[in-house]
Amino acid sequence: MNLYFSFRDKNLITIWEKVQNNIELSLEDGLTMFHSNDLIPLGKMAHWLQTEKSGDAVYFIVNQKIEPTNICVLSCKFCDFAVKKGSEEAYKHSIEEILQKLSPELLEVHITGGLHPDWPWNYYVDLIREIKKNYPQIDVKAWTAVEIDFFHKKFKKSIEDVLLELKEAGLRTLPGGGAEVFSERVRRLLFNQKIGEKRWLEIHKTAHQLGIRSNATLLYGHIETLEERVNHFIKLREAQKQTNGFLSFIPLAFQPGNTGIKVRDHFTSAIDDLKTIAISRLMLNNFDHIKAYWIMLTEQLASVALSFGADDMDGTVGGERIAHDAGAITPMTLAKDKLIKIISDAGKIPVERDINYNPVKLHSDKIIGKVSYLNTAPFFEHLEKGDYKIFSSPPRQLGKLFKKDNLTAGIISLMDFFEKEESYEMLDYGIVGNQKVKSVLLFSKYPIERLSQKTIAVTNETSTSSQLLRVIIEHRYNIDATYINENISAHADDLPNYDAFLTIGDDALRFRKLHLKDFIHQYDLAELWYEWKKLPFVFAIWVIKKSFPQDEKQRFNEMLKMAYENGMSNLNELGQYRGKRLGLNSDEIKDYFLKLNYKIGEKEKEAINTFRKLLKLELEHKSLR
Ligand code: SF4
Incomplete structure (x- = not known):
């Protein structure tokens, strides 16, 4: 596959070749992209990479932001949220007050706030514990690395102990805030009492090792240089290589408001915002998700960002205060319906998710479920999908969506098919290991x-x-x-x-x-x-909803047949991008496809029945134990 966009800026052509071959982009590449005015190809490259990773999905979560207090011992220059104890604007919420703000439909609370000088350690642990006790369905994303470091110093606990005690109380993930921009120069000028890059990365890596995944941010559009922005991406990419613990990256546009920064008296431009999202997508090739944080970007720009590499809109985010106080112009809460409309209008599938990006519900019709592995390339690389959309995911998660009848057609794991035979019919294709499967x-x-x-x-x-x-x-x-x-x-x-x-x-x-x-x-x-x-052995099969109109089913079958035949007749090019990302060379990729079989014939049906009988035996065996 060699997709060619029309580049006005010829410097982008070599970058595009690197992107397609999964070669990491360098500092120079990042700067070339920032200096380029060829915006549309930049967006197309980022959108291509995003689609490779998440198909047509754009994620959101029903969540709420909680800031327990605005009293903070620090005075970061870019922050006009924090006040000192005794200030007229100071507030602090008890755990009971916070619980009253929550509701049963929430799936996530996002907690950050000021570093309060007097609160005891128990407040933080009990807050999480009480949320989980009263709302077990809510996952807690809480405390930036800055707060974790503050707890470590104030309560004389190691970083590991702080994280483990919070995890034991119910903490699931860390937000990405506090990273600002990894630059000692900027840190000294804007937040010299706050932790720098080394400590921030150390805390996140420790969290990952303890099974707490996290997010990462960049605060841009203040006094940082473009070189500092690109270096920030590179450092995050290196950290991700070590732990694979980051869930998403969130570029945060600086809101000048009444902060102490008067370097620029305007918001970041739309072009700068879109470039930063697209370039972060391209530089951070080992991050699964890039977030368009609508509360800071505005709804309009966030929706355009979905064609510039972003695949997550964050969520309903009730009660956002930090951005609002600094002058963000979006309304306080976007209703779930509105998020769904924004995502649908961008031609994407609105995917309601949980804190770990597991899909809860897909808000769209005509969705094809794609197993997100190299072995499905023969079907998808040449699929002329028309008005269908693709949702890509590992087999177990797809199975859950098939169980909810949330997918029109797609590749279903054989075990899940056994449970859904009454709703889905088998087509002529599947993923079959002949004498080996290799994966x-x-x-x-x-x-x-x-x-x-x-x-x-x-x-x-x-x-x-x-x-x-x-x-x-x-x-x-x-x-x-x-x-x-x-x-x-x-x-x-x-x-x-x-x-x-x-x-x-x-x-x-x-x-x-x-x-x-x-x-x-x-x-x-x-x-x-x-x-x-x-x-x-038949690992998975193509299915379509039995209730789908007959003529649509026939058209779907023809579409699938054509995609498969085109895929297999282009074996030299098939799966090259994904395969190379896995460390395979061209011959190994080709050999992998040739070892597999994709058609369901009589032998395959016999294999399915043999396995079904053995499963029955297995069940009987279990009930006798
Ligand atoms: S950015 Fe965070 S740590 Fe800095 S003053 Fe504001 S609330 Fe405090």
Whole structure:
């Protein structure tokens, strides 16, 4: 695939080649983009990359911002939210007052505020604990790195202990604030009492290691240079390589208001905002999500940003005060319906999500579910999708949406299909491992026949592969093992501390390249199945809603057939971008597609029935135990 946009600025052409080949952009590339006036191709490149990552999805969450107090011991120059104790404008909320502001439909509260000089440690822990006790469905995103560092100093606890105690009370993620811009020069001039880059990154990496994911921000449009902005992106990209713990990046346009910064007496321009969003998308190629924070950008500009690389609108964000006090011109609360309309008008799928970007509901019709792995490229790279939209996700999450009848058609994991056969009919295509699949792998410290009584970690992205593993272990090898669901990632520094682990999809392809020291045995589940049953294994199949009109179904089938045939007749180009991101060379990518089979014929149907019978046996076996 070599997409060509019309570039007026020829300097962008080499950057576009790098983007398509997943080559990291340099400081010079970042500056070239900021200095370029060729805005539309810049947006198109960013939009292309965003679509590669999240299909047509744009996320939002039903959330509320809480600022327990505006009293702060610091006096950052860009902040006109904070006041000193005793000020007429000072306020502080008790836990009871905060609970009264919350409501059952919320899925997230976002808590940040001033660094109060007198509050005890218990206030912070109890606040989270009480929110979880009264509203168990609400996930808590709370306290920036600046606040975590403040707790560490004030309460004489290590950063680990602060984070662990908050996690134990119910904290799920950290917001990204407090990073401002990673520049010692700017820090000294604007917030010299506040933590700098080193401490901010250290706190976020510690949180990631403790299982607390986080977000990252950039405050731009004040006294920072373009070079400082680009360096900020590069430092975040490096940190993400180490922990893979950042969920999203949020560029925050500076609101001058009544702050102490009089360098510029106007808001950032729309062009600067769009460039910053697009360039952050392109520079931060290892971040999944870029947020258009509508409360600062305005609704209008945030909606344009959805075609410039952003794939998240944040949320309903009731009660925003910090931006408002500094002069943000958007209304205090955007209703959920309005967010849905903004996203729909941009031609995207409004995806209501939870704090970890798991989809809760898709607010759109005619959606095709795409498994977000390299192995589905033959269907999607040449799909002329017409008025359909694509929602891309690992199989387990797609299965949940199929269960809610939220998808019109798409690739469903075989296990999920067994549960939804009454609503969806099988089409002629699927993802089939013939004698090998290469991307459903068990890594083990012991030979498989010696896994009896051992613990196997299973990636929480799978629905079918985990069942296939159990069937093989219990019925082919006649052994019992313990299974634990885990968030297994080839990006993280630490490997799961188990006897074996099952990984699937793109992560399995990454793990194959890692040459793991302790996990010296590697098993391809399709191969184990083939040796045993002399049959292929069907991991997933294409389905369409039974209730869909007959003529639409026929058109869909033709569209799918054409996409597949085009995909397979362009094997030399197929999946190149994604494959290279996984560390595969062109031959390895081609070989991967050739090993798989994509058609459901008689043999595949026999394999599906054989597996179904074994699952039944497995269920009976369990009920006898
Ligand atoms: S930015 Fe945060 S730490 Fe700085 S003065 Fe404002 S509330 Fe306090």
